[in-house]
Amino acid sequence: MGKSCTIVIKLGTSSIVHETTHQPLLSILSSVVETVVNLRNQGHKVVLVSSGAIGVGLKRMDLPSRPKGLSKKQALAAIGQGRLIALWDNLFGQFEQPIAQILLTRGDISDRTRYLNGVNTFKELLSMGVVPIVNENDTVSVSEIKFGDNDTLSAITASMIHADYLFLLTDVDGLYTSNPRSDPDAKQVETVESVAAIRAQVSTSTAGSSLGTGGMETKLIAAEIATAAGVTTIITSSQKADNILQIIEYHNHTLHPPSRCPSPIPSSSTSPVSSVTVSRASSPQPAPPRPPHTAFVASLTPLRDLKAWTSHTLFPVGTVIIDRGAHHVLSKRQSGGRLLPAGVIGVVGEFASGQAVRILVKKYPEGDTDIEEEKRAYDNAYDPSRPSSPHSAPSSTSSTNGDEDAGASEDTQTFTDDELVEVGRGLANYNHAQITRVKGIQSSRISEVLGYTDSEYVVENITIRIPPGLLATQSAVHASP
Numbered sequence: 001m002g003k004s005c006t007i008v009i010k011l012g013t014s015s016i017v018h019e020t021t022h023q024p025l026l027s028i029l030s031s032v033v034e035t036v037v038n039l040r041n042q043g044h045k046v047v048l049v050s051s052g053a054i055g056v057g058l059k060r061m062d063l064p065s066r067p068k069g070l071s072k073k074q075a076l077a078a079i080g081q082g083r084l085i086a087l088w089d090n091l092f093g094q095f096e097q098p099i100a101q102i103l104l105t106r107g108d109i110s111d112r113t114r115y116l117n118g119v120n121t122f123k124e125l126l127s128m129g130v131v132p133i134v135n136e137n138d139t140v141s142v143s144e145i146k147f148g149d150n151d152t153l154s155a156i157t158a159s160m161i162h163a164d165y166l167f168l169l170t171d172v173d174g175l176y177t178s179n180p181r182s183d184p185d186a187k188q189v190e191t192v193e194s195v196a197a198i199r200a201q202v203s204t205s206t207a208g209s210s211l212g213t214g215g216m217e218t219k220l221i222a223a224e225i226a227t228a229a230g231v232t233t234i235i236t237s238s239q240k241a242d243n244i245l246q247i248i249e250y251h252n253h254t255l256h257p258p259s260r261c262p263s264p265i266p267s268s269s270t271s272p273v274s275s276v277t278v279s280r281a282s283s284p285q286p287a288p289p290r291p292p293h294t295a296f297v298a299s300l301t302p303l304r305d306l307k308a309w310t311s312h313t314l315f316p317v318g319t320v321i322i323d324r325g326a327h328h329v330l331s332k333r334q335s336g337g338r339l340l341p342a343g344v345i346g347v348v349g350e351f352a353s354g355q356a357v358r359i360l361v362k363k364y365p366e367g368d369t370d371i372e373e374e375k376r377a378y379d380n381a382y383d384p385s386r387p388s389s390p391h392s393a394p395s396s397t398s399s400t401n402g403d404e405d406a407g408a409s410e411d412t413q414t415f416t417d418d419e420l421v422e423v424g425r426g427l428a429n430y431n432h433a434q435i436t437r438v439k440g441i442q443s444s445r446i447s448e449v450l451g452y453t454d455s456e457y458v459v460e461n462i463t464i465r466i467p468p469g470l471l472a473t474q475s476a477v478h479a480s481p
C-alpha cells in the first residue's frame, strides 16, 4: 500500500447555508461527505473545517441576517454549532463514518502545551479512522484570540497535522486575475509559486459573502501559511466537491516533485459512492484532465513545528523595528533567522523575554545606495574591532536609567505608521526594556550594558515573510493579529 495522504478540506459558510434563506445546502454537503468517504476508502486521512454555526443558528432562530454585536453572534454560533455537527453526523452516519467535533481558538494553540495536546488529539482521531470536524470556538472567541475567519483556521490546522493538501472550497473555482463576476476578461491562475508575488498581480476584491467573513484575500493568507508549512493548497469550487479526487490524481502526475501521495488503493475496488480512475504517479499514462482550480505550491523547505507555531499561532505582543541591513541579512534565511542588537532601531510596546514580537522595517526604495553600508555594518556587528553600526546611537545605552520594569518602550526616533511594514515575526530573547537598551550596539557589549548576556541575539526564530524585493508592493501593516 502506498503513502496515505493527510487532507484538510475547508468549507465556508456560503457553501453550507443559503445566503438568504439559511437553509442547509444539502446537495453540497452530501457531495462533500461522499468525497470524504471516498478519500477515506482510498486510505487517506481527512479533516474537515466547517464554518456555518452562525448561519445555522440564524435559521433556527428565524432571524434575517447576521447580527453586528459580538455577543449576539456568539449566542447564534452556540445555537447553530450543535445542529451543524448533528447534520454532519447524520450525513456521515449514512456511510458508518465516525466524526469528532474540535472547536479551537487562537488562545488554545498559542500556548505550546495546549498546542501539542491539540496535535495529539488530531493524531489519535486520525489513527482511529475518525473524520475530525473543526470550527472556531466562537462562544469564547474575542478579537485578540480569534482566528477571524476559517480560512486561517484551516491553514493552521493543516500545518498542525503536517497535511499534504489543504482544499479551500468556495463559491468560485479558483483564484482569478480580477473578480470573474464583474470582469469578463478575468483569467484563472493555475499555479502559484509565491503568494507574496501573486498578491501584487491579482485583484482580490472578492469580499466574502454576507454570512461568511472570508473572501479571496483571507484565502491568500491561508495559502501563505499552509504552503510555508509544506502543505499544497488548492482553491476550488464547493459545487463540485468530487473534483478533489481528480485534482489529487492530476497532481500525482504533474507535481514537482511528483506524487506527494499516490492513491494507495485502486478506487474501483473500494469506492462506495462514485468511481474514479486511479493511476499511479509512475504510470506511463498521460495526466488526467485538469479540473478547474488554483494550486499553491508547497514550500520544499517547510516551516515545521516550533517555527510554524511561532510565525502563525503566537499572538505578537510587541514590535521590534529593524534597519535595512538586518532586513536583507535575515531575508537570506527561509526561517529561524536571528537578530543581532546592531540591527534594531526601535522597540514599541511591552513584552517579556520568550514572547512573540512583530518585526517591522521602515519602507525603502529598491536600489537605495545607503543599503550596502547598512548591510556591511550589520554583517560586521559581531566583531568589536570593526566600526559599529550606523545605529549604534549612544542614546540607546546612555539614556536608560537601568530600570528594567520601565513602561512601554518608545523609541526616541519616531516613525509614522505609514512608514513601517511588518515583514516577519519572531521570539524575543530579552524584554522590551532590555532590547531598547542594547539596540544598535554590538553583541559583545550586551553584558556591559545589561550586566549579563543570555544570548548574543535579541530575537530568534524569525521568519521573514516579506523580503526586501517585495517591500514596494506592501502597504503598511499595523498591529495585525
Ligand SMILES: N[C@@H](CCC(=O)OP(=O)(O)O)C(=O)O
Binding pocket: 011, 012, 013, 014, 050, 051, 052, 053, 054, 055, 077, 135, 136, 138, 148, 149, 150, 151, 208, 211, 212, 213, 214, 215
Ligand atoms: N465560525 C463561524 C464562521 C466564520 C466564518 O465566517 O468563516 P467563513 O464562512 O469561512 O468566512 C461560524 O461557524 O459561523
